[in-house]
Amino acid sequence: MDNLFVALFEILSFGAIVVLVVLGLGIIASMMGIFNFAQGEFVLLGAYVTYIVHSAGAPVWIGMVAAPFAVGALGFVLERSIVRRFYAAPIVAMLGTYALGLIIREIVRGLIGGLYLSVPEPLGGSVNIGTMHFSSWRLVIILITALVMIGSYLLLARTAFGLRIRASLENPALARASGISTNAIYGATFAFGAALAGLAGALIVPVFSLFADLGLRFLIQGFVAVMVGGVGSFAGPVAGAGVIGTLAAALPWIIPPVIADVLVFVLAIIFIKFRPQGLISGKGV
Amino acid sequence: MTETTPTTSLPLPVRVGHQRRWQVLPIIEIVVLAIAVLLPFVLKDYLTIYATRVLILCLFALSFDLVWGYAGIMSFGQAVFFGTAGYGVALIARDLGVTSILLVLPAGLLIGFAFALLLGGFLLLGRHPSSVIFVSLGTLTGSYAADRVARGWYYLGGQNGIPSIPPMSLGSYDITEGPVYYYMTLGILLAVYLLCRFLVRSQFGLALAGLRENEQRIAFFGYQVQRLKAIIFSFAGAVAGLAGSLYAFHEGFVWPNMLGVVISTQVVLYVLFGGSGTLIGAVIGTVAIEAVSFWLSNSYQDIWPIILGVLLLLVILFRPAGLISLILSERERVGNFGRLPEEGDRGSS
Secondary structure, eight states, X not given: OHHHHHHHHHHHHHHHHHHHHHHHHHXXXXXXXXXXXXXXXXXXXXXXXXXXXXXXXXXXXXXXXXXXXXXXXHHXXXXXXXXXXXXXXXXXXXXXHHHHHXXXXXXXXXXXXXXXXOOOOSSOSEEEETTEEEEHHHHHHHHHHHHHHHHHXXXXXXXXXXXXXXXXXXXXXXXXXXXXXXXXHHHHHHHHHHHHHHHHHHHHHHHHOBOXXXXXXXXXXXXXXXXXXXXXXXXXXXXXXXXXXXXXXXXXXXXXXXXXXXXHHHHHHHHHXXXXXXXXXXXXX | OGGGSOOOOOOOSOOXXXXXXXXXXXXXXXXXXXXXXXXXXXXXXXXXXHHHHHHHHHHHHHHHIIIIIITOOOOSOHHHHHHHHHHHHHHIIIIIOOOBXXXXXXXXXXXXXXXXXXXXXXXXXXXXXXXXXXXXXXXXHHHHHHHHHHHHOGGGTGGGOBOXXXXXXXXXXXXXXXXXXXXXXXXXXXXXXXXXXXXXXXXXXXXXXXXXXXXXXXXXXXXOHHHHHHHHHHHHHHHHXXXXXXXXXXXXXXXXXXXSHHHHHHHHHHHHHHOTTSSHHHHHHHHHHHHHHHHXXXXXXXXXXXXXXXXXXXXXXXXXXXXXXXXXXXXXXXXXXXXXXXXXXXXXX
């Protein structure tokens, strides 16, 4: 029974990590219609900023607060200068953002070398219930994921800014005619998605340690999750991330990890093939 | 890349009289071929070996150019066919002891074809036409999954792959790396190139080009769009398989990276850089990137991938048709298709 709870906790915390990573990806894909291949590198950058702040002697949590702002700012600059040219053609956008991601990844690789650098958890220790131990940091990740999810949802569904974003998604021409600057909205949305990725990177770096290919691993998982959930809505990618994250964490308890890892992807692709619109179809929030 | 130029004007299918237009493409092709033939005479031995590897990668790049440059299928998993064929022939050589070139190369070709047929059939065929995004993600995922399987499978050597594959043989003669392997690869590359050139300039190629420019319109014409795509995807898989088996025997070992995302995206870089949809652009892109990479790898190993990324970004932003478009006109890039009717029988054809 104890083991079951520990397993469930592991699955939940990994699922939360995937949701966190996918959220930014999903918002950019759903609200702007482009698949951002540099998203994994935004996660990496978030982790890197945290590491830099930590190695400069400041507490880790300061780095974690700084990471989303730094990555979001970079995302904004990239969107203004480069990504905006790609909106007309989704495939070109994939390739262009892939090139961006390649540049970021290789720069970070050059800066840290081929090393695995560890960053301590800002909140160590564990919470004990009876004989079971739950890592406090993973609990914090679950908590923050829940908060970010609720926050993003409220931002998109309940605020005037969210309304503008959705308007720009559903009918850009009409949105412009109504006096909404879709250009500015796209920039802000992209920056927001990048900031979420930066936050994800900052939070998971104590768990996974920092290495140049950190983002790559989450990129494919994230895309598959977005497709499984369904592009175009807010709930879709989150649901997809939940499913993929849970499966990816749960299956290795039952079957060998390598097979589990591959099986998740194969199942996901088969699912998308027969239900292209994803778990949750439809646009909006 | 072609989506940025949606209204490519196809030339009229009429040749006025017998006057010939000045053609740049054949000149480029002949110059490249001449350089390739003469290269082993001027290169040192170890460079010839490197050049052989580049030729094999050119063959691989051709396979990607066929699917992306001609049919508009974004395959981020071309390495699956390259790698499985490499692993396949390595297993044939290791476990069955068969190294005859007359058996292993067709085997590699068939393996590549079969895997491409399976993956392409699944991703492309079906009741609902698949979105471009789905196909590119599906192939990318396939590549990632194949890499993971190879890493975890003890029979395939796990992380280390399969080392010390015996050399290919023709009768009792061992084909080892060096000028012989170079010219053999060049011959195969030339043959495949000519075959592809014939294919993309045929009426089938015209349908493919139409697919790339405007898929819906081709479907309205009554073409079986998905079937066309699956055919060219499988054909390209066979080419990639051939390249993979040549690569396996040339290097003497196979390892999981051959299947993975890195090689899959590398071939995308080659083709985009050189110019997709021209065949020769794929070759030029591969040679250019590999040559600069070799040249820089000693002194600037760390910053080379960054430069590569920046170059790719610049090409995508400012030269979507690739390096080749600097000297090749758009009209010639699109080219003519099939047999041109003479002016007299225009109405009847």
